[in-house]
Amino acid sequence: MLRTHTCGELDALAKGTDVTLAGWVGSRRDHGGLIFIDLRDRYGITQVVFHPDKNPKAYDIANKARPEHVLLVRGTVLKRPDEMVNEKIPTGTIEVEVMSAEILSPAKTPPFEIEAETEPEKEVNEERRMQYRYLDLRRSRMKRNMAARNAAVFSFRSVLQAEKFLEIETPLLTKSTPEGARDYLVPSRQHPGMFYSLPQSPQQYKQLLMVGGIDRYFQVAKCLRDEDTRGDRQAEFTQLDIELSFVERDDVLNLVERLIRTCITTLSEKGFIKKRLLYQQFPRIPYDEVMLKYGVDKPDLRFGMEIYDITETVRGCGFSVFTDAISLGGVVRALCIGGGVSRLTRSAIDELTELVRKYGAKGLAFIKVKEKRNDGSGFENESPILKYLDDDVVQRIITQLQATSGDIIFFGADARGIVQESLGQLRAELGKRLDLIDPDVLAPAFVIDFPLFEPDRENGHYAPMHHMFTMPRSEDLALLDTDPHRVKSWQYDTVMNGYEIGGGSIRIHRKDIQEKIFERIGFSEERRAMFTHMLEAFEYGAPPHGGIALGIDRLLMILLGEPSIREVIAFPKTGDGRDLTVGAPNNVEQSQLKELGLKIHVKP
Numbered sequence: 001m002l003r004t005h006t007c008g009e010l011d012a013l014a015k016g017t018d019v020t021l022a023g024w025v026g027s028r029r030d031h032g033g034l035i036f037i038d039l040r041d042r043y044g045i046t047q048v049v050f051h052p053d054k055n056p057k058a059y060d061i062a063n064k065a066r067p068e069h070v071l072l073v074r075g076t077v078l079k080r081p082d083e084m085v086n087e088k089i090p091t092g093t094i095e096v097e098v099m100s101a102e103i104l105s106p107a108k109t110p111p112f113e114i115e116a117e118t119e120p121e122k123e124v125n126e127e128r129r130m131q132y133r134y135l136d137l138r139r140s141r142m143k144r145n146m147a148a149r150n151a152a153v154f155s156f157r158s159v160l161q162a163e164k165f166l167e168i169e170t171p172l173l174t175k176s177t178p179e180g181a182r183d184y185l186v187p188s189r190q191h192p193g194m195f196y197s198l199p200q201s202p203q204q205y206k207q208l209l210m211v212g213g214i215d216r217y218f219q220v221a222k223c224l225r226d227e228d229t230r231g232d233r234q235a236e237f238t239q240l241d242i243e244l245s246f247v248e249r250d251d252v253l254n255l256v257e258r259l260i261r262t263c264i265t266t267l268s269e270k271g272f273i274k275k276r277l278l279y280q281q282f283p284r285i286p287y288d289e290v291m292l293k294y295g296v297d298k299p300d301l302r303f304g305m306e307i308y309d310i311t312e313t314v315r316g317c318g319f320s321v322f323t324d325a326i327s328l329g330g331v332v333r334a335l336c337i338g339g340g341v342s343r344l345t346r347s348a349i350d351e352l353t354e355l356v357r358k359y360g361a362k363g364l365a366f367i368k369v370k371e372k373r374n375d376g377s378g379f380e381n382e383s384p385i386l387k388y389l390d391d392d393v394v395q396r397i398i399t400q401l402q403a404t405s406g407d408i409i410f411f412g413a414d415a416r417g418i419v420q421e422s423l424g425q426l427r428a429e430l431g432k433r434l435d436l437i438d439p440d441v442l443a444p445a446f447v448i449d450f451p452l453f454e455p456d457r458e459n460g461h462y463a464p465m466h467h468m469f470t471m472p473r474s475e476d477l478a479l480l481d482t483d484p485h486r487v488k489s490w491q492y493d494t495v496m497n498g499y500e501i502g503g504g505s506i507r508i509h510r511k512d513i514q515e516k517i518f519e520r521i522g523f524s525e526e527r528r529a530m531f532t533h534m535l536e537a538f539e540y541g542a543p544p545h546g547g548i549a550l551g552i553d554r555l556l557m558i559l560l561g562e563p564s565i566r567e568v569i570a571f572p573k574t575g576d577g578r579d580l581t582v583g584a585p586n587n588v589e590q591s592q593l594k595e596l597g598l599k600i601h602v603k604p
């Protein structure tokens with residue numbers, strides 16, 4: 001070893017010890033003839049001191065040392081005088097008096113300061129950070145995030161190992177099958193004109209492992225989907241992928257709850273996070289209830305402000321906006337903003353109206369709930385729509401929403417999908433605007449009882465809500481022929497703070513049901529043939545099985561309070577899919593293309 005200690009571990013107990021440290025030069029201060037350098041490595045910072053008289057050679061080196069030079073020092077640990085103690089760092093009670101020093105590697109002036117990150121005005125442009133990721137990784141934010149990610153993954157492994165799961169790797173070069181997202185394709189040299197695809201997830205392999213009798217599998221799996229990148233999504237991301245045989249839904253959910261709890265406890269104990277769980281137990285909420293109350297299938301449960309269905313309350317009320325929506329088969333829903341009258345200005349309401357318009361709503365009707373009249377005869381409400389509504393209807397709405405004086409009630413009346421989405425987005429926006437969200441709270445939950453198919457057909461066919469391997473409820477099997485949209489499935493999602501952090505299901509393990517699903521989703525013979533391996537495997541004794549995949553990047557982003565998953569990935573991609581550190585994608589040599597039998601028709 002080149003060093004005896006790291007830069008983060010020496011304290012007053014080491015007084016008098018001779019040590020060798022190596023690290024990067026942080027700040028350097030010349031004081032009264034002495035030079036002080038903050039030597040930094042992954043573990044911390046140690047102050048090292050150079051005397052011109054005692055050790056002139058070392059002093060000369062210190063004089064030459066510039067920020068980010070890699071420096072090796074040998075010296076003695078001294079206790080700092082009381083007035084020099086720095087309580088902010090663990091090594092703050094000592095310094096190392098340097099006897100000899102060596103510059104192991106010089107450094108150019110870095111494109112951004114490594115230690116300036118706590119000053120927001122010096123926050124570095126993110127593309128720059130990605131280009132020089134090896135420098136960015138030296139900064140405390142990335143160091144913390146990488147260490148926290150390691151701790152999280154380690155915690156998952158320890159839970160799963162203790163519960164007899166086998167960690168098994170599945171292939172990266174696999175077969176393209178129509179599964180939802182776009183595949184990344186890899187041309188085959190040995191089979192010209194043919195392609196491998198990179199896995200969107202190990203879904204089929206993990207099911208085949210179950211048929212293979214590996215009844216408890218997991219993998220920290222890379223998944224690749226050729227999709228546009230955004231803050232919480234990268235084309236290349238990592239899942240904690242899990243599959244189990246002979247289980248029911250709640251067995252999987254209980255396991256996921258143990259995994260997430262252990263992860264949070266581990267990160268808290270190691271000092272990475274200070275967050276508290278909102279609930280003792282993760283709630284399990286049916287999909288229909290979630291869509292009604294929160295308007296989205298990944299609700300942020302850190303605040304209430306639920307949406308109410310008032311279709312029956314206003315049916316036949318005479319206000320055409322409501323009654324027209326109902327007669328066209330739509331719904332009327334409302335949400336109540338406590339104290340909204342004083343908290344939302346006219347222009348704020350205009351902005352919210354614009355917001356719901358983006359999601360297809362025609363407008364945003366509201367009622368400001370005001371004090372009772374002096375004679376106690378009802379509310380002195382304010383709203384442009386009051387003239388169309390009888391007092392008793394308004395009163396019933398107020399009662400249903402438990403509104404009180406000073407609240408605002410917002411309404412949505414349209415097709416169900418539009419009302420859900422627009423009020424769901426309105427609720428999320430109000431949560432932020434009105435500061436209803438405690439950033440130190442974690443609100444994980446499971447959404448259960450999903451429909452098997454998406455509400456809208458794609459090209460005249462039913463599209464699976466999760467994926468085509470999800471088991472329909474046995475009591476709904478007959479509906480697959482008569483009314484597929486009413487079929488419920490064994491899908492479940494894990495959500496946290498407004499994000500989906502995992503999804504899974506109990507799977508189909510019977511050939512006949514799998515074939516029926518292929519038929520309903522409109523697979524041609526050709527497409528069906530792509531899954532022969534699955535259908536055949538089911539003929540050789542497939543155990544009932546189910547599983548889930550947790551998005552490790554997204555979970556860490558939420559736990560660490562980061563704004564994007566790029567902050568928890570060592571080498572992330574940009575929005576347009578580039579790796580700025582190495583410069584991928586790039587052009588390849590003609591000879592490589594030739595070997596693969598490929599010709600490029602589109603010039604970049």
Ligand code: ASP
Pocket residue numbers: 200201202203242503504505547548549
């Ligand atoms: N393979 C699925 C996905 O990536 C997860 C699962 O069903 O286990 O969404």
